[in-house]
Amino acid sequence: MIGKKIYLRRFIKEDGEQLFLWSKNPVYFEKARFTQYKDLTAARRGATLLAERKNSFAICSLENSKLIGMVELYERGASPSLLNTCEVGFLLDEKYWHQGLMKEALELVCDYAFNKIGMKEIWAGVFQDNDASIQLLKKIGFEYIYQVSYPNLFSSETKKENYYLLRSDNCKFTLSC
Template sequence: MIEDEEIYLRNFELRDASVLYIWGQNSRFHKLAGFNQFKNYEEALQAAKQYAKRKYSFAICLKSTNRVIGLVELYERGLDERSGLLKSKEIGFLIDSFYEGQGLMKRALRLILNYAFQELDQLEIWAGVFEENIRSQKLLEILGFKYVYEYDMSQISEVFSYKEKYYLLKKAEWLKIDENTKS
């Protein structure tokens, strides 16, 4: 478990399917973060099983209530040791609409970034954000991420009709930012 004074990150469990199902009914999460839409509880249960299997997928929980309020994940960018991608991850995140604007996602991202850079010894973290998701883009910039490029996903397939902006945070920059916020 990774924690601060207000929240903690824990691995997903099957009991989290009910929260995933609620989020899967929210078209806004699909539009802004690509979160799966679930037709029924069984689909959400399958998703909970998948999240539970992922080593770096975490439920964001409030300490005061133990309620799951969001998710944050680190994804592998490649497993080829020669490519150098073992020291690079991509981050994904989502917070329940009720908890937006309270600084809780910023707390969760600070926790996972510290974990990635200090415990997992990652050298860089990437974040892909849908073009319309201005709030997440601003949060990434506050945390020190730098905009690198935009990719039109429709170039891959007609199935995708969105653009994604990619941001990068290097370990050395994070350590400077993190140290400055402690004083």
């Protein structure tokens, strides 16, 4: 999938090096609970696992083909009411924040979900304090639905996650929608 500034591709084992760098930066764990790999070997295994998932994509810059982020569609469950729904997760290297690149990546993957694999709903869970991601989801057309509180295993505070929904019949961007 190709946009104006980025393209989405499948993961490869060599992406493990970038995954390892992201895992050492606490901002990605705090904002998105990104996996913290113990070493490069574990990160390469992680990249291999991502490559095996059919709806996991590396976000790359068209300018230099560098891996700058990731976006993935997850199944929400096997019950009949959830079959045409998925959840999207995303991460962008902080050097590329506030440039419209994640908006482009999310629009590409949402277009793919709605028009290539037949999803009717895309959900996104974002921590309550992740203002940039919340504003991004709203800009694309996601609507706030509810909030869940999770115990934080790493501190005494409770983390609150907001859940947003984008329906295929209500998407605002103009790829194939």
